[in-house]
Amino acid sequence: MKTDLAIIGAGPAGMAAALAGQECGLHVTVIDEQAKPGGQILRQPPKQFTVTGWLEDRVYREAKTLLNQASEKSAIIWQFHSAVSAIVSPGVHDNFTLIIAGQNGIRELLAKRVLITPGCFDMPVLFPGCNLPGVMASGGIQAFVKCQQLVPGERFLFVGSHPLQLIVADQIVKAGGKVAGVIFAQSRSRMLALLKSPFTVLRNFDKFAQVGAAIGRLYKAGVPITFNQTIVRANGEDILQSATVAPIANDGLIQKTSTSDIKCDRLGICFGFLAATELAWQAGVECIWDAKRGGWITIHDEWMRSTVPGISVAGEITAIAGADVAALEGQIAAYGCASSLGSVSLQQVEKLSVLPRLKVKRLRRFARILTELSWPGASLLDQLESDSVNLCKCEEVTIGSFFRMMQLNPHITTANSAKLLSRAGMGLCQGRYCQYSVTRLMARQLGVSENKIGAFTSRFPAKAIAIHDLLKCE
Numbered sequence: 001m002k003t004d005l006a007i008i009g010a011g012p013a014g015m016a017a018a019l020a021g022q023e024c025g026l027h028v029t030v031i032d033e034q035a036k037p038g039g040q041i042l043r044q045p046p047k048q049f050t051v052t053g054w055l056e057d058r059v060y061r062e063a064k065t066l067l068n069q070a071s072e073k074s075a076i077i078w079q080f081h082s083a084v085s086a087i088v089s090p091g092v093h094d095n096f097t098l099i100i101a102g103q104n105g106i107r108e109l110l111a112k113r114v115l116i117t118p119g120c121f122d123m124p125v126l127f128p129g130c131n132l133p134g135v136m137a138s139g140g141i142q143a144f145v146k147c148q149q150l151v152p153g154e155r156f157l158f159v160g161s162h163p164l165q166l167i168v169a170d171q172i173v174k175a176g177g178k179v180a181g182v183i184f185a186q187s188r189s190r191m192l193a194l195l196k197s198p199f200t201v202l203r204n205f206d207k208f209a210q211v212g213a214a215i216g217r218l219y220k221a222g223v224p225i226t227f228n229q230t231i232v233r234a235n236g237e238d239i240l241q242s243a244t245v246a247p248i249a250n251d252g253l254i255q256k257t258s259t260s261d262i263k264c265d266r267l268g269i270c271f272g273f274l275a276a277t278e279l280a281w282q283a284g285v286e287c288i289w290d291a292k293r294g295g296w297i298t299i300h301d302e303w304m305r306s307t308v309p310g311i312s313v314a315g316e317i318t319a320i321a322g323a324d325v326a327a328l329e330g331q332i333a334a335y336g337c338a339s340s341l342g343s344v345s346l347q348q349v350e351k352l353s354v355l356p357r358l359k360v361k362r363l364r365r366f367a368r369i370l371t372e373l374s375w376p377g378a379s380l381l382d383q384l385e386s387d388s389v390n391l392c393k394c395e396e397v398t399i400g401s402f403f404r405m406m407q408l409n410p411h412i413t414t415a416n417s418a419k420l421l422s423r424a425g426m427g428l429c430q431g432r433y434c435q436y437s438v439t440r441l442m443a444r445q446l447g448v449s450e451n452k453i454g455a456f457t458s459r460f461p462a463k464a465i466a467i468h469d470l471l472k473c474e
């Protein structure tokens with residue numbers, strides 16, 4: 001199969017890009033692992049489910065409009081249940097081969113331009129007990145509620161520093177679940193700093209209204225929302241039974257001597273998000289480190305073109321900034337691809353992108369304030385770690401053994417060399433979950449920047465492929 005523009009990911013960035021690309025006369029193909037479009041923010045229930053009032057808050061309205069518009073465009077080719085495992089470039093930049101694993105095995109797609117929009121995932125945070133069954137990413141808990149209409153636990157506790165945990169706690173309460181509390185590491189006054197600028201509030205009214213309504217419903221349901229506290233340990237024999245939390249003093253130090261235990265069988269962790277850059281790395285796209293805006297994020301120009309000619313990037317992999325920015329970036333990226341393929345002139349796309357650019361600029365300002373406020377701080381992450389905690393859960397490499405490896409091998413100064421010697425990052429998840437911590441720990445230990453430590457080399461397949469499917473390939 002051949003296409004002009006292959007878009008990897010059918011979230012807001014991918015959907016907006018598909019619409020813009022198709023309107024500019026391109027043959028567009030969108031590939032997504034999920035069964036339906038919408039991405040993380042609009043994870044849809046299966047078609048067999050009858051769901052009333054699905055994501056009815058005003059804040060989802062714009063993304064849902066985009067979803068309807070994109071779904072109705074019959075000219076867009078959608079490939080669902082399909083994971084792109086590699087982007088191969090034979091050296092000629094308008095001829096890429098995508099290796100796609102789907103329900104019927106592995107297939108190839110030839111594309112003149114590729115747009116990577118794979119979104120982000122919850123940032124894993126290391127603390128004693130973090131690998132106990134029952135400890136989950138808040139986004140993972142939310143996926144059960146949004147998509148499967150299922151409350152995956154009896155008694156939830158949410159801990160972190162990102163406001164999304166209020167939304168997820170509210171969705172659990174609305175769905176009939178019990179929430180023992182929502183705990184923020186920041187002070188209440190730091191969170192309220194967002195309200196200081198009336199312009200910021202007015203311009204982002206829907207988001208503030210959603211969080212305000214969620215807080216109101218949580219208070220009504222008797223769910224305590226506390227500040228200046230953090231998780232220090234998850235407890236249980238084989239499964240989570242309680243969480244130990246501790247206050248954080250004004251100097252940022254965790255008061256580990258005045259802890260308290262909260263009974264729960266699900267612990268939602270919500271300290272922020274990491275950009276899903278593994279496929280971009282594999283394709284040779286350059287990334288830079290930004291601890292607060294997604295870890296490794298992709299470099300791009302004003303048309304969202306990456307450092308690899310012919311490959312563009314949009315959405316959360318360019319920096320965590322929310323669904324609205326993702327959609328606008330997708331649109332601009334598609335215009336860039338269309339003009340480079342000659343289906344529209346540069347003047348035309350320059351005109352078309354004036355408004356999206358203005359909107360992105362304004363929204364990015366808010367996104368920056370939000371990421372700044374939601375960032376837990378390196379000091380907190382450092383204090384939560386302990387030697388016995390698994391840094392890489394796939395290969396069961398503890399923080400202690402990783403540091404010992406570094407002490408014994410002072411010549412090891414990059415994430416890649418540390419991976420070879422320690423095995424951290426060699427497991428099933430291909431380092432998705434430990435890469436951020438490995439980079440952070442090494443930079444701290446060696447006193448150098450994370451960009452110097454570098455990332456793990458991203459290998460084929462970027463997404464897991466069944467061995468029997470691989471064997472069928474020539």
Ligand SMILES: Cc1cc2nc3c(=O)[nH]c(=O)nc-3n(C[C@H](O)[C@H](O)[C@H](O)COP(=O)(O)OP(=O)(O)OC[C@H]3O[C@@H](n4cnc5c(N)ncnc54)[C@H](O)[C@@H]3O)c2cc1C
Binds near residue numbers: 082121139324326
């Ligand atoms: C778990 C989670 C829950 C979230 N919930 C909310 C929320 O409730 N409200 C909110 O405002 N924001 C939420 N966010 C943030 C939200 O995801 C983004 O702001 C927005 O969806 C970003 O759009 P995107 O197009 O960049 O990526 P996404 O919406 O994440 O879309 C990316 C798509 O790419 C697909 N994909 C990734 N890799 C591949 C591959 N190799 N092959 C094929 N397909 C691939 C994924 O299946 C996904 O559908 C959430 C984020 C996460 C991680």
